[in-house]
Amino acid sequence: MDPLIQATIPGIRQGMSTLGIEEDDWGSLLGPSTVSDHGDLAMACHSLARVLRKSPVDIAEDICAAITPNLKGFAQVTSMNGFVNIKATNSWLSERVTEVASDSRLGITKAEIPRTIAIDYSSPNVAKEMHVGHLRSTVIGDALARILSYQGHTVIRENHIGDWGTPFGMLIEHLLDLGEAEAGGEISVGDLDSFYKSARGKFDEDSDFAARSRARVVLLQSGDEDTLHLWKVLVNESTRYFNEVYRLLDVLLVDADLMGESAYHPLLPSVVSRLSDAGLLEESGGADVVFPGGHLNREGEPLPLIIRKGDGGYNYATTDIACIIDRIERLNADDLLYVVGTPQSRHFEMVFEVCRMAGLLGAGHRSEHVNFGSVLGSDGKVLKSRSGSAVKLVDLLEESISRATAVVDEKNPGLGEDEKNQIARSVGIGAVKFSDLSNDRTRDYVFDWSKMLSFEGDTSPYLQYAHARICSIFTKVEDSNWVDYPININDHYEGRLARSLLSYRDSFESSARDLMPNRLCTHLLAISSAFTSFYENCPVLIVEDPEVRNGRLRLCDATARSLKIGLSLLGIDAPERM
């Protein structure tokens, strides 16, 4: 209830000064109440006892008496157990929530100073299947892209696909063995696992094939035209497949966001020369490296970041630095976000540190590894595509849509085929995305079909359902008398709903600031829950008093828009019927 703090702080300040209590002493004591029955805000007075040499109970009473007159109209003040409790009045709530309801952004303001933010996310590998593990980066990155855009920042989506490196030798040779048309077909229908595994299998077992593969890598690196053509076939068929998954998932990523590893390949020599010019490059074990410091290997010796391998080749650290240079210098990015799994945290620490040492990243840049935990199998171990237990992302999505179809059929049989399919898609995809987004991204989680595909409880279908119910109310409204009608909070349930709407901005900003979509998820659930309670207890259309009816309609409208916007920021549809 930040708005209430803003509203009451002048009165509190004045009251405190008449009591001679310093703001340094009480400023940090005011916060949201932990016991909602007692009020919206609370101030624990126990730490003031030492300063004032009085009991907390007496102090709370004194403060209560001193600030009560100043908060008249805003809030009721009481004291209990050494706490000052401040509870918003219905009239204040009514005014504020009417204000928020009048705002198309529901009180969420844009950033004062917009920044240019490059977000690196999704990053599947060419000729490799997308498994549930890819869901996290794709869905979290996409939500952050939407959230930061909504704040008015310039967001540059970067899909850093794995389209370069030694595996391409074997992939291209396998492509040749199969024949271009055949291989292209296999990839474009999404049978990437078998393609990759066959190539891998031949590489491991057939020494002749392995030799051809190694030779092919050399040809690729040297820019041989035929080889590049074959490589391009793999990349094109794969990206076509990725796009199908992205469309199904309903994420923002399009071809223009593709910036694969290969795109940075020509820049790698300059990374070496720039680090060398900065005096950072050292020779170690035949490789060119930089020691960022602070990291040790198993023997307790400084751990280097390898820039150029002993054989003259480059690896991912070099590409990542080239990437940073490109994003800073060509795209003028202020912030660099990498939605990549936690296991790579050391890598990013080292890369960022080297870039700061080299002056490539300055004080004005924010570079952040937006890490996320691993998806675990029921055995508690990380799901690996090779273990066989990994679930294909498309299979998960299709299963979710098919379950949603069954539920929609059952709950709302009157819908037409097209609308039903559209709703099932929104519900099914939303459920999968929300189950991922609503968890703290930094924690691992155990993959669980039934939980991921659940449509009850704390899920996106619950949010979508609340939204659809409100839309249904408005299909029965024929007048527009309610549109500019002031909201009048009288009832307990109205108050709870109004409070959740007023806290929307806080939650959104916390979510955006810490790049934690789960905070927004939690708040949308709170709004929904407040709404459904309200809806069960407060008749809207069937109430006789037009003032009550109109005010409640506006509350409904503001709730629907909060949910619709909130869901859209998570990349989830809000159908009007379901």
Added chain:
RNA sequence: GGGCGUGUAGCAUAGUCUGGAUAAUGCACCGGCCUCCUAAGCCGGGGACCGUGGGUUCGAAUCCUGCCGCGCCCGCCA
């Protein structure tokens, strides 16, 4: 061995940054609610020594620290 992270009802999680009163939510479980605006819902109930031992504090799930469990990382894969 070193580093990083993590541990909250049977299960899954929120809360931890910024310490406050009775630890919040969902699933599962028990009991109610559709002649009434969408029951994918609502109302009520049981269920937690917040991993564990210390410390700081008037006050600790939250801060510091020891230990235990688990996960990840520790030089030429990405």
